[in-house]
Amino acid sequence: MASDMSFEVPAKCDVCVVRHKAICSVLSEAELKDFNHIARHRSIPAGQVIAADTDIVFANILNGVVKLTKTLADGRQQIVGLQFPPDFMGRIYAKESPYFAEAATDVELCAFPKDGFEVMLRRYPGLEHRLFENTLDELDSAREWMLLLGRKTAKERVASLLLMIAQRAPNIGCAHTPEINFSRFSLPLTRADLGDYLGLTLETVSRQMTNLKKAGIIELVDNREIIVPDLAALEQLASS
Amino acid sequence: MASDMSFEVPAKCDVCVVRHKAICSVLSEAELKDFNHIARHRSIPAGQVIAADTDIVFANILNGVVKLTKTLADGRQQIVGLQFPPDFMGRIYAKESPYFAEAATDVELCAFPKDGFEVMLRRYPGLEHRLFENTLDELDSAREWMLLLGRKTAKERVASLLLMIAQRAPNIGCAHTPEINFSRFSLPLTRADLGDYLGLTLETVSRQMTNLKKAGIIELVDNREIIVPDLAALEQLASS
DNA sequence: CGACACTTTGACTGTAGTCAATGTAAGTGG
DNA sequence: CCACTTACATTGACTACAGTCAAAGTGTCG
Numbered sequence: 210m211a212s213d214m215s216f217e218v219p220a221k222c223d224v225c226v227v228r229h230k231a232i233c234s235v236l237s238e239a240e241l242k243d244f245n246h247i248a249r250h251r252s253i254p255a256g257q258v259i260a261a262d263t264d265i266v267f268a269n270i271l272n273g274v275v276k277l278t279k280t281l282a283d284g285r286q287q288i289v290g291l292q293f294p295p296d297f298m299g300r301i302y303a304k305e306s307p308y309f310a311e312a313a314t315d316v317e318l319c320a321f322p323k324d325g326f327e328v329m330l331r332r333y334p335g336l337e338h339r340l341f342e343n344t345l346d347e348l349d350s351a352r353e354w355m356l357l358l359g360r361k362t363a364k365e366r367v368a369s370l371l372l373m374i375a376q377r378a379p380n381i382g383c384a385h386t387p388e389i390n391f392s393r394f395s396l397p398l399t400r401a402d403l404g405d406y407l408g409l410t411l412e413t414v415s416r417q418m419t420n421l422k423k424a425g426i427i428e429l430v431d432n433r434e435i436i437v438p439d440l441a442a443l444e445q446l447a448s449s
Numbered sequence: 450m451a452s453d454m455s456f457e458v459p460a461k462c463d464v465c466v467v468r469h470k471a472i473c474s475v476l477s478e479a480e481l482k483d484f485n486h487i488a489r490h491r492s493i494p495a496g497q498v499i500a501a502d503t504d505i506v507f508a509n510i511l512n513g514v515v516k517l518t519k520t521l522a523d524g525r526q527q528i529v530g531l532q533f534p535p536d537f538m539g540r541i542y543a544k545e546s547p548y549f550a551e552a553a554t555d556v557e558l559c560a561f562p563k564d565g566f567e568v569m570l571r572r573y574p575g576l577e578h579r580l581f582e583n584t585l586d587e588l589d590s591a592r593e594w595m596l597l598l599g600r601k602t603a604k605e606r607v608a609s610l611l612l613m614i615a616q617r618a619p620n621i622g623c624a625h626t627p628e629i630n631f632s633r634f635s636l637p638l639t640r641a642d643l644g645d646y647l648g649l650t651l652e653t654v655s656r657q658m659t660n661l662k663k664a665g666i667i668e669l670v671d672n673r674e675i676i677v678p679d680l681a682a683l684e685q686l687a688s689s
Numbered sequence: 690c691g692a693c694a695c696t697t698t699g700a701c702t703g704t705a706g707t708c709a710a711t712g713t714a715a716g717t718g719g
Numbered sequence: 720c721c722a723c724t725t726a727c728a729t730t731g732a733c734t735a736c737a738g739t740c741a742a743a744g745t746g747t748c749g
Contacts, residue, residue: 358598359648408599
């Protein structure tokens with residue numbers, strides 16, 4: 210695992226893209242310098258499992274998208290979480306991760322070894338509080354997704370997912386703000402992954418995307434690159 | 450709301466059924482005495498909404514079952530969490546609850562007013578840590594349920610739910626331990642509620658229950674009272 | 690060019706949803 | 720005590736949405 214992950218360099222917090230957004234934001238410059246001693250940057254290629262048996266258990270996501278998946282014995286798979294920069298990843302206070310973490314795209318992490326991180330948690334209580342707030346938000350998102358998986362139609366699910374990604378993925382070309390009713394973004398997932406996140410098959414996802422395209426709700430630059438000319442129209446379809 | 454909820458008495462922790470299992474377990478006798486000043490017992494009849502606009506935002510569940518639900522504009526509903534004693538309920542650090550809490554059965558709570566509780570959180574850091582651990586477990590459960598909602602068949606869903614309730618509901622008549630491959634319990638939910646938890650209709654739940662009965666996997670004493678003669682067989686069907 | 694990974698599209702199927710009728714049990718009031 | 724109501728559950732007939740299986744299309748890379 211570790212051998213497949215490329216170079217490892219110490220973190221430089223002063224130029225870090227997520228310095229003021231990740232969990233680090235609760236630390237002062239001096240505290241951050243201490244914290245920084247245990248941090249290591251890692252690059253992970255798309256498709257690679259971010260193994261739970263190595264020391265890369267905890268990390269800030271600097272770039273790319275990480276998917277968290279659960280799988281049944283016969284191979285049926287469900288994505289139970291998607292993480293974007295500046296999210297923190299890793300199940301703290303547990304011996305084993307209850308799910309697999311996998312790089313959906315090429316990913317850059319600012320990783321912390323398990324032991325060292327737990328020392329820092331005790332040293333800086335603000336860090337634990339921040340992680341608690343993160344976890345509460347993740348729980349809210351998970352429950353939002355339960356509503357989608359349990360009660361929404363295929364069309365509503367695909368619309369909801371596109372909306373969520375439009376909000377969370379870094380927008381390319383032009384900035385997206387709530388006032389601008391327009392969005393362009395790159396899907397970080399294949400059709401199969403989209404299906405695994407939505408509790409659908411890849412064929413159903415593909416058909417719904419085609420429907421949305423025909424209805425003029427979205428435009429496909431290519432398979433991954435999407436333009437939503439009218440976010441409000443997409444929101445309508447999402448029924449959320 | 451508050452008027453529909455019956456008598457309100459101060460808590461007596463020394464005889465409390467959840468003293469050593471609820472979040473209170475992290476407090477010493479002396480700390481508990483302080484904490485106790487803000488606690489009030491409340492009884493809530495089945496079906497009653499545990500409103501977010503009263504001061505009963507935070508509580509230990511002493512008895513009964515609470516369901517957390519989310520609803521779409523057109524009325525489609527999904528149960529996103531079930532809470533049993535000695536669970537703690539309430540979304541801390543948020544202005545509004547992202548879901549409705551409703552008494553699935555008659556419920557007894559040990560409730561704390563929002564402001565007072567937040568003072569206690571700051572005074573006793575162990576309390577916050579304990580709530581964090583609770584939240585992490587709830588997140589794991591929510592993700593487990595996402596797998597069920599996204600990928601399991603109706604049969605597997607019903608089997609999974611029965612298994613979950615067999616494990617969490619207080620068992621009646623004879624004690625259930627992991628060694629004893631037998632369980633008897635009372636369903637805290639109607640067929641409609643079971644459907645809302647499983648992302649199914651009540652008719653489908655009913656049909657699957659009938660199938661399980663015909664297959665000899667479960668026995669129905671009455672609509673609510675269930676005997677599982679062979680838990681391993683039920684586990685098999687749950688595919689979890 | 691061919692190989693490969695991913696996506697789209699089509700034809701058909703099956704699982705769970707919908708709509709409707711019937712069954713059951715507990716509670717109410719004449 | 721017995722009709723009647725009410726709430727909940729079961730069962731049946733039919734439907735529809737998404738799944739399955741299969742073939743063809745697209746784009747990238749060596």
